[in-house]
Amino acid sequence: MSRFHKIINTVLTLAIFLTLILAGCRSGGKDAVKGVDSVNVQGANPEVYEELKHAEKIFYTLPSPLESAMLIKTAGALFDHNLLNPIENTKKYSTNRSLALNLGIYTCDLSFASLYDQTQLIIDYMNAAKKMADGLGILDAIEQEDIDKLEENIHNTDVIMDIVSQTYMNSNSYLEDNNQPAIAALVLTGGWLEGLYISTQLVDIKDIDGNKLVGRIIDQKLSVDILVDLLETSKGHPAIDELLTEVNKVKTVFDKITIKTTPVKSEFDQNENVTLLKSEIESDLTPEVFKELSVIVAEIRSNLIK
Amino acid sequence: MRIFKIAPVLILLVISSGLSINGQCKAFAKKSCLPELGSYTHDGNYHATVLTEGEEAELYKTFYSDMEYRLSVCADESLPAVEFMVLDVNKNVLYSSKDNNYAKIWDFKLQSSQQLRIIIKIKPSGEQGGVPASGCVAIMFGFKIKP
Numbered sequence: 395m396s397r398f399h400k401i402i403n404t405v406l407t408l409a410i411f412l413t414l415i416l417a418g419c420r421s422g423g424k425d426a427v428k429g430v431d432s433v434n435v436q437g438a439n440p441e442v443y444e445e446l447k448h449a450e451k452i453f454y455t456l457p458s459p460l461e462s463a464m465l466i467k468t469a470g471a472l473f474d475h476n477l478l479n480p481i482e483n484t485k486k487y488s489t490n491r492s493l494a495l496n497l498g499i500y501t502c503d504l505s506f507a508s509l510y511d512q513t514q515l516i517i518d519y520m521n522a523a524k525k526m527a528d529g530l531g532i533l534d535a536i537e538q539e540d541i542d543k544l545e546e547n548i549h550n551t552d553v554i555m556d557i558v559s560q561t562y563m564n565s566n567s568y569l570e571d572n573n574q575p576a577i578a579a580l581v582l583t584g585g586w587l588e589g590l591y592i593s594t595q596l597v598d599i600k601d602i603d604g605n606k607l608v609g610r611i612i613d614q615k616l617s618v619d620i621l622v623d624l625l626e627t628s629k630g631h632p633a634i635d636e637l638l639t640e641v642n643k644v645k646t647v648f649d650k651i652t653i654k655t656t657p658v659k660s661e662f663d664q665n666e667n668v669t670l671l672k673s674e675i676e677s678d679l680t681p682e683v684f685k686e687l688s689v690i691v692a693e694i695r696s697n698l699i700k
Numbered sequence: 701m702r703i704f705k706i707a708p709v710l711i712l713l714v715i716s717s718g719l720s721i722n723g724q725c726k727a728f729a730k731k732s733c734l735p736e737l738g739s740y741t742h743d744g745n746y747h748a749t750v751l752t753e754g755e756e757a758e759l760y761k762t763f764y765s766d767m768e769y770r771l772s773v774c775a776d777e778s779l780p781a782v783e784f785m786v787l788d789v790n791k792n793v794l795y796s797s798k799d800n801n802y803a804k805i806w807d808f809k810l811q812s813s814q815q816l817r818i819i820i821k822i823k824p825s826g827e828q829g830g831v832p833a834s835g836c837v838a839i840m841f842g843f844k845i846k847p
Contacts, residue, residue: 449819451749453839455761458743461843468766468845555741562744567726570746609765613813616762620815623760658788658814660795668768668807671794675812 454624456582456617459502460559462589463509469607471596473510478503479588479699481522486700490530491633494577495698497526498584501562506592508554516554520544520561527565530577535564576628583637584698586621590614590644591695594688602684611687612677615648640694647687653677725750729838733774736805740770740842752834753780754824759839760817768809770842773797773820776835780825784839787817809846 457465479499487493504519520541527535540557547553569578593611602608621641628634658673725748734742747759763769775782781802786795794816797803820837 449758450751450755451757453747453757453759455745455747455759455841457762457764458745460741461743461764461767464843464845465764465766552741559742559744563730563742563746566744566746567729567748570748571726610813613762613764616813616815620760620762655812655814657790658792658794668809669795671788671808671810671814673810673812673814 452627454620454627456586456621456624457589458559458562459498459505459585459589460508460555460562462502462585462593463505465610466506466589466593466596466607467509469593469605469610471593471607473506473512474596475507475512475515477592477595478506478515478519479522481518483699484522484525487526487529490577491580492698493526493529494580494633495584495637497523497530497565498581498586499588499695499699500526501558501565501581502585502588502592505555505558508551508558511549511551513548516548517541517545520557523561527561530565530569532565532568535568536561576631576634579624579628580633580637582624583621583641586614586617587644587691587695587698591691594684594691597684597688599681599685599688602679602681608679608684611684612651612653612679615651615653618645618648640697643690644687644694647683647690650683650686651677651679725836725838728776728836729774729840733772733838733840736772736774737770737840737842740768740844743841743843745841747840748836748838750834751775751779751820751822751837753822753832755822757820757837757839758817759820760815761841762813762815763808763810764813765810766846767843768807768846771806771808771818772840772842773804773837774840775822775837778833778835779837780823780833782837783821783823785819785821787819789815789817791817 479496481500483496484500487496500519500523504516504523507515507519520536524536524541540561544554544557547557565581566578569575569581590611593607597605597607597611618641622638622645625634625638625641629638654676656674658671661670661672662668663670726746729746729748733748749757751757771784771786773782773784783796783798783802784806785793785797786806786808787793795806795808797806800806818839820839822837825833
C-alpha cells in the first residue's frame with residue numbers, strides 16, 4: 395500500500411470514529427451541560443442539588459401559541475383582527491429566519507382566531523402557517539388533510555385546538571429531530587412575542603389596575619428569562635444573536651417590574667384528585683413601565699413581520 | 701481501496717440512525733404520551749429525547765394561575781423506572797413521582813403563576829457488565845381553564 399493510501403485510510407478511519415462518537419453524544423443528549431449548573435446550594439437540599447447538576451438534556455419551554463391565546467381569552471379580552479399579521483405578508487418571507495419567526499407568529503394568530511371562532515380567519519391563518527412550514531422544508535407539518543379536517547370541523551373549537559396543537563408539535567419535533575434547534579428557537583420566540591404583542595395592544599393604558607390581562611402580561615417576566623436561556627443555547631447563529639439583542643431589550647423592561655412570591659406549598663385535593671400549589675404574589679407594574687413594554691414589543695414585532 | 705467504498709456508507713448509516721432514533725421519539729411521544737393527557741388540551745410543545753439509564757433531563761416552564769395542568773412523563777419500556785420531580789425556583793421539591801408509586805402523570809393548579817423546574821431521572825438498572833439500556837423519554841403538558 396502506498397503512503398498516500400495509508401494516509402487516506404487513517405483519515406477515513408478517524409472520520410468514522412469521530413462520526414460514531416458524535417452520534418453517541420447526540421443520542422445521549424445533544425444539549426449536554428454537565429457540571430455547568432451554577433445554582434447556589436446554600437439553604438437548598440443537597441440531595442436535590444446532586445440531582446440538578448447531572449442533567450444530560452435541558453428543555454427551555456415557553457407558553458405555546460395555543461396557551462398564550464387561551465390566556466388572552468380567559469382574561470376576558472376581545473378579539474381584534476387588526477392585530478394579526480396580515481396573510482398578504484406571507485410572500486415577503488423567504489429566508490429561514492423570517493419563515494421561522496413568522497411560523498410562530500402565524501400559529502399564534504391562528505390560535506387566537508381559533509379561540510374566538512373566527513371561521514374564515516382560521517382557514518386563512520392555517521394556510522399562512524403551512525406556507526411558512528413548507529418554506530422551511532418541514533415535511534408533513536401541516537398537510538392538506540389537516541386543512542380539510544379543519545374546514546369540516548370549523549365550528550368545533552376542541553377539534554380545531556387539537557389540530558393547531560398537533561401541527562405546531564409536528565413543526566417543532568421536525569426541527570428538533572433534524573438538528574435545527576436554532577430554527578426551532580426562532581419559531582418559539584416568534585409565537586411568544588406575538589402573544590405578548592397582542593396582549594399588550596389589547597390593554598387600555600388607563601385601565602391597568604386590577605386588569606386580569608395585565609396580570610398575565612406581568613407573568614411573562616417569568617418566561618423572558620427562560621427565553622433568554624433558550625436563545626443562549628444557539629448563540630453564534632446570526633439570526634439568534636440578532637434576536638437575543640431584541641429580547642434583551644424586552645427583558646430590561648421586565649426587570650423594572652418586581653414580583654414577590656410567598657413560598658409555594660403543595661396541597662393535595664382528594665376530591666378533585668389535583669394538587670394546588672399555594673402562594674401569594676405581588677407585583678408593582680406602573681403605567682410608565684407598561685407603556686415602555688408595549689412600545690418596545692410593538693417595535694420588535696413590526697421588524698419581525700416586515 | 702475497499703474502505704473508500706464503505707466509509708461514506710458507514711458514515712451515512714451512523715448519521716441516519718441517530719436521526720431515525722430521534723424521529724422515533726416523536727412517534728413514541730404521540731402514541732404513548734399524548735393519550736395520557738386525557739381531557740386536557742395538549743399545548744403543542746414537543747419535549748422528547750433519548751436517555752440512557754442513570755441519565756437526567758431538566759425542563760423549565762412557567763405555569764399560569766388561570767389554568768389547570770396535567771404533566772405526563774413517558775419512557776420507553778426498555779428503560780428502568782423513571783422518576784420525575786417538580787421544584788419551585790427556590791429548589792423546594794413540590795412533587796416527586798417516586799413518592800407516588802412512580803406515577804406517570806400529575807395534575808395540578810396554581811394560586812399564582814410560577815416558574816417551575818421538572819427533573820426527569822432514569823434509574824440505573826443495577827445490572828453489572830451489560831450494555832446500559834437507552835430509549836425515548838417524552839414530557840408533555842396539557843391544560844384546561846380552571847373551573
